[in-house]
Amino acid sequence: MSERAAHLYVHLPFCAHRCGYCDFVTAVGRRGQHGAYVDALLAELELEEGARADRVETVFLGGGTPTFTEPRELARLLAALPRAEELTVEANPETVTPALAALLLSNGVNRVSVGAQSFRPNLLSVLERRATPDDVRRAVHTLRDAGFDNVSLDLLYGIPGQSAADLDADLADALTLEPEHLSCYELEAKPGTRFTHAHGAELERQADAMEGYFETVVDTLTRAGYRWYETANFCLAPDRDGGRDLRARHNLAYWLGRDYLGLGVGAVSTLGGVRRRNLPSLGRYVAALRAGEAPPRELEPLDPGTRERERLMLGLRLDEPLAVDTVAGALDRAAAERLAARGLVRLASGREGATVALTRRGRFLGGGVTVELTV
Amino acid sequence: MQDLTPQERIRNFAIIAHIDHGKSTLADRILELTGALTEREMREQVLDTMELERERGITIKAQAVRVLWKGHQLNLIDTPGHVDFSYEVSRSLQACEGALLVVDASQGIEAQTLANAYLALENELEIVPVANKIDLVQADPDAAAAELSQLVGETPERVLRISAKTGDGVTDVLDAIVERIPPPAGDAEAPPRALVFDSSYDQYRGVVAFVRVVDGSFSTREPLVAMAQGTTFEAEELGVLSPARTPVASLSAGEVGYVITGLKDVSRLRVGDTLTSRSRRASEPLPGYQDVKPMVFAGIFPTDSDDYPELRDALERLRLNDASLSYEPETSQALGFGFRCGFLGLLHMEIVRERLEREFDLDLLITAPNVAYRATRRDGNAVEVHNPADMPAEVESVEEPYVRASVIVPKDYVGAVMELANDRRGSFDHLEYLSEDRVLLVYELPLGEIVFDFYDQLKSRTRGYASFDYELAGFRPGELSRVDILVGGEQVDALSLIVHRSSAYDRGKQLVERLRQEIPRQMFDVPVQAAIGSRVIARETIKARRKDVLAKCYGGDVTRKRKLLEKQKKGKKRMKQVGGVEVPQEAFLAVLNLDGERKK
Numbered sequence: 008m009s010e011r012a013a014h015l016y017v018h019l020p021f022c023a024h025r026c027g028y029c030d031f032v033t034a035v036g037r038r039g040q041h042g043a044y045v046d047a048l049l050a051e052l053e054l055e056e057g058a059r060a061d062r063v064e065t066v067f068l069g070g071g072t073p074t075f076t077e078p079r080e081l082a083r084l085l086a087a088l089p090r091a092e093e094l095t096v097e098a099n100p101e102t103v104t105p106a107l108a109a110l111l112l113s114n115g116v117n118r119v120s121v122g123a124q125s126f127r128p129n130l131l132s133v134l135e136r137r138a139t140p141d142d143v144r145r146a147v148h149t150l151r152d153a154g155f156d157n158v159s160l161d162l163l164y165g166i167p168g169q170s171a172a173d174l175d176a177d178l179a180d181a182l183t184l185e186p187e188h189l190s191c192y193e194l195e196a197k198p199g200t201r202f203t204h205a206h207g208a209e210l211e212r213q214a215d216a217m218e219g220y221f222e223t224v225v226d227t228l229t230r231a232g233y234r235w236y237e238t239a240n241f242c243l244a245p246d247r248d249g250g251r252d253l254r255a256r257h258n259l260a261y262w263l264g265r266d267y268l269g270l271g272v273g274a275v276s277t278l279g280g281v282r283r284r285n286l287p288s289l290g291r292y293v294a295a296l297r298a299g300e301a302p303p304r305e306l307e308p309l310d311p312g313t314r315e316r317e318r319l320m321l322g323l324r325l326d327e328p329l330a331v332d333t334v335a336g337a338l339d340r341a342a343a344e345r346l347a348a349r350g351l352v353r354l355a356s357g358r359e360g361a362t363v364a365l366t367r368r369g370r371f372l373g374g375g376v377t378v379e380l381t382v
Numbered sequence: 383m384q385d386l387t388p389q390e391r392i393r394n395f396a397i398i399a400h401i402d403h404g405k406s407t408l409a410d411r412i413l414e415l416t417g418a419l420t421e422r423e424m425r426e427q428v429l430d431t432m433e434l435e436r437e438r439g440i441t442i443k444a445q446a447v448r449v450l451w452k453g454h455q456l457n458l459i460d461t462p463g464h465v466d467f468s469y470e471v472s473r474s475l476q477a478c479e480g481a482l483l484v485v486d487a488s489q490g491i492e493a494q495t496l497a498n499a500y501l502a503l504e505n506e507l508e509i510v511p512v513a514n515k516i517d518l519v520q521a522d523p524d525a526a527a528a529e530l531s532q533l534v535g536e537t538p539e540r541v542l543r544i545s546a547k548t549g550d551g552v553t554d555v556l557d558a559i560v561e562r563i564p565p566p567a568g569d570a571e572a573p574p575r576a577l578v579f580d581s582s583y584d585q586y587r588g589v590v591a592f593v594r595v596v597d598g599s600f601s602t603r604e605p606l607v608a609m610a611q612g613t614t615f616e617a618e619e620l621g622v623l624s625p626a627r628t629p630v631a632s633l634s635a636g637e638v639g640y641v642i643t644g645l646k647d648v649s650r651l652r653v654g655d656t657l658t659s660r661s662r663r664a665s666e667p668l669p670g671y672q673d674v675k676p677m678v679f680a681g682i683f684p685t686d687s688d689d690y691p692e693l694r695d696a697l698e699r700l701r702l703n704d705a706s707l708s709y710e711p712e713t714s715q716a717l718g719f720g721f722r723c724g725f726l727g728l729l730h731m732e733i734v735r736e737r738l739e740r741e742f743d744l745d746l747l748i749t750a751p752n753v754a755y756r757a758t759r760r761d762g763n764a765v766e767v768h769n770p771a772d773m774p775a776e777v778e779s780v781e782e783p784y785v786r787a788s789v790i791v792p793k794d795y796v797g798a799v800m801e802l803a804n805d806r807r808g809s810f811d812h813l814e815y816l817s818e819d820r821v822l823l824v825y826e827l828p829l830g831e832i833v834f835d836f837y838d839q840l841k842s843r844t845r846g847y848a849s850f851d852y853e854l855a856g857f858r859p860g861e862l863s864r865v866d867i868l869v870g871g872e873q874v875d876a877l878s879l880i881v882h883r884s885s886a887y888d889r890g891k892q893l894v895e896r897l898r899q900e901i902p903r904q905m906f907d908v909p910v911q912a913a914i915g916s917r918v919i920a921r922e923t924i925k926a927r928r929k930d931v932l933a934k935c936y937g938g939d940v941t942r943k944r945k946l947l948e949k950q951k952k953g954k955k956r957m958k959q960v961g962g963v964e965v966p967q968e969a970f971l972a973v974l975n976l977d978g979e980r981k982k
Contacts, residue, residue, distance in 0.1 A: 277940070
């Protein structure tokens with residue numbers, strides 16, 4: 008392994024319940040297994056010590072519902088993780104109690120990402136979320152009270168039955184809570200999920216009506232002083248928050264094409280020329296690590312060209328221009344000129360060399376534009 | 383069979399009938415009864431050799447079979463059963479002295495019965511009327527006999543009533559052939575002349591001509607000449623079909639048989655030509671030779687451009703068997719490399735398409751068919767146009783082919799047929815009651831109106847009761863316009879069409895609407911227009927997409943998202959660039975196919 012990763016992802020798959028639209032690696036309940044799983048995580052952490060940079064910059068605990076994990080086990084895990092400048096934990100609103108907030112804070116967590124999704128009870132129930140709108144509000148206040156000054160909210164739009172007025176109301180409710188960061192995703196009806204089975208046809212019917220929702224989200228949040236720094240992510244602009252850069256540093260590492268180490272069932276690492284994915288079986292993951300072995304994985308070799316194409320694909324999601332020489336082999340110059348003429352791409356050259364970025368309209372069409380721009 | 387049959391003991395006849403009225407079954411039964419084939423050798427519809435013919439129940443290639451009956455040599459000359467091949471039919475009939483006119487007694491006379499009967503009468507054939515399928519419960523032999531007798535000017539008693547299926551009455555048919563049809567009248571001592579009424583291609587022996595010897599006699603190994611085309615060759619083998627190829631030393635006046643020519647190209651020996659001996663050359667060819675010209679044209683393109691060489695080879699091979707098929711390379715910006723093919727008519731086009739797809743396993747994209755136009759430029763120069771995209775922009779006048787169409791329907795549908803014919807710029811010629819209930823309508827119509835879903839409309843407006851046939855009636859001037867389709871301001875060559883001014887707007891609008899539905903939305907607005915010259919007659923806009931993003935992308939998603947991107951990239955490579963717009967081939971396919979489906 009030539010590179011050592013400064014970014015660490017830890018997957019905690021446990022959930023109280025699996026939401027219909029979810030396609031992550033999750034495990035419902037299984038309280039009895041949380042301890043064994045954390046043991047396995049710690050074993051993998053030790054096993055992968057060599058892949059980890061001496062100074063870890065960011066750690067991200069994702070799930071599943073990390074905060075559903077037995078508090079004792081969660082604390083044990085957090086205590087064993089390396090110190091980092093940014094330590095984020097994903098939380099479902101209904102799991103956020105003063106005790107949990109204190110536990111997180113005392114174990115070095117300095118950023119919490121709350122899965123709000125919506126503030127409309129009917130939409131939350133379509134999503135099969137357990138939290139009520141009040142749970143969301145209470146969770147944020149609880150985190151504030153505990154002293155967290157970097158809270159992110161996840162919102163979904165394009166939910167079956169969501170009207171334009173519903174979306175406006177959701178955005179307004181979210182802004183009232185003054186989160187430092189917002190992630191807004193269009194709901195994806197992934198093939199094969201229970202959700203798509205139930206709502207796929209309805210979503211297709213609404214597709215035209217919902218086409219402008221993305222613009223609404225971006226317009227509303229940027230007007231409210233948020234920086235649209237990544238396709239689906241917004242943070243309070245520095246001038247609104249004493250100059251702090253509130254972009255999610257961990258995720259930024261993905262978008263800048265950096266290496267990262269992923270631990271846990273289903274977790275993915277990208278280390279130099281290899282991407283590897285731990286297989287999703289919880290039982291086999293735990294058993295392998297208990298036996299002192301690496302968990303079952305699939306490996307994907309990444310040649311430099313592939314990494315360059317990925318860097319282009321990821322970098323174009325950001326609002327900051329991408330240095331052309333870092334993606335030179337992946338970028339179709341002629342297409343870039345063509346799209347620049349169409350007002351979708353901005354090409355510039357400065358002291359740092361040539362850069363490429365998407366215009367505002369280009370960002371709304373980022374998928375198609377990226378396909379065109381890639382060799 | 384080598385014995386020389388005196389001319390007065392020869393009978394040459396054809397069977398003519400509307401599709402499905404039992405022509406092939408009757409032929410089978412005749413072969414069986416005369417012992418030409420044992421029952422064990424019989425396959426259903428022996429004469430229809432090609433798989434496709436068997437399946438569609440139609441005869442494409444005429445053939446001739448010799449059988450013996452009560453000391454007479456009977457030559458059964460099979461005829462194609464469709465208007466597209468009417469020239470071949472007329473040549474086949476010219477090789478005969480008589481014809482069995484077969485009508486399904488449960489259906490009565492149909493449009494093809496009429497067309498064929500008129501052809502037979504024009505050729506001065508003795509017609510033996512036959513009411514077939516009398517075994518069917520719904521058969522009405524008396525009504526059929528009445529219609530037939532009226533048509534051919536016989537008494538109803540002279541109409542034979544048979545069931546080719548059960549064999550009932552078929553010996554009477556054989557007796558009637560001997561008794562009623564005159565023997566051939568040619569001069570056995572004159573310089574030899576033989577009419578080529580069909581040809582086929584044998585991959586080992588070259589072109590095989592089917593001939594009717596009119597005068598004199600021909601011998602094996604004799605140097606021959608085809609008088610109209612001037613093609614010379616040696617008769618490598620003479621023979622008769624009984625029904626297997628049986629070589630003979632000579633063919634004499636009145637006889638029907640085949641000549642193996644050794645020619646490697648069917649186009650060098652056309653149906654209708656006259657063969658004579660080079661050393662004993664006849665002074666005049668037999669009358670009636672025509673170089674048949676295709677009237678319906680369409681572009682044929684491989685769906686996968688890599689298949690172009692296979693398509694070229696397949697067309698070459700088809701043409702060996704089908705001299706009436708013509709093709710030339712065509713390059714379309716939208717569809718790539720292909721061929722502009724000329725056909726005798728719509729059925730001929732369908733047959734060629736199916737043979738290409740079935741026998742050569744090709745996936746094809748076929749443009750909407752158009753007819754041949756004669757355009758006169760402002761400078762007075764005339765051109766024949768086979769592809770709408772080639773129509774000169776500035777023309778003095780344009781002529782289009784017309785047909786004389788016969789439609790037979792129950793009287794309740796006369797109004798519906800008239801309405802359709804009027805919609806299609808038809809001009810009424812006359813109307814005739816064939817019986818109390820059934821009416822014959824004759825219209826003159828532009829062929830171009832028929833190639834555009836006419837059959838379909840006729841069938842649906844008459845609940846399937848109408849039967850339809852037509853013959854070409856020459857070129858006439860028309861108020862025709864070339865409508866171009868533009869995507870993103872750029873003309874899509876494969877979608878240009880020539881239509882009458884009265885329907886230009888509707889057709890343009892239809893195409894533009896369909897394209898709007900089929901072309902995926904792009905990252906910018908795309909106008910889709912129909913235009914006559916520089917005048918836009920219909921316009922739609924494919925609105926730009928407002929969003930196209932992958933909702934989220936984190937560490938665990940990168941591979942999947944990259945693969946998605948690569949897949950989209952690959953998909954784009956299969957698209958055609960028109961006016962800066964990527965149009966998936968499927969969009970053209972859908973537009974062209976919709977057109978085709980309307981016609982089925």
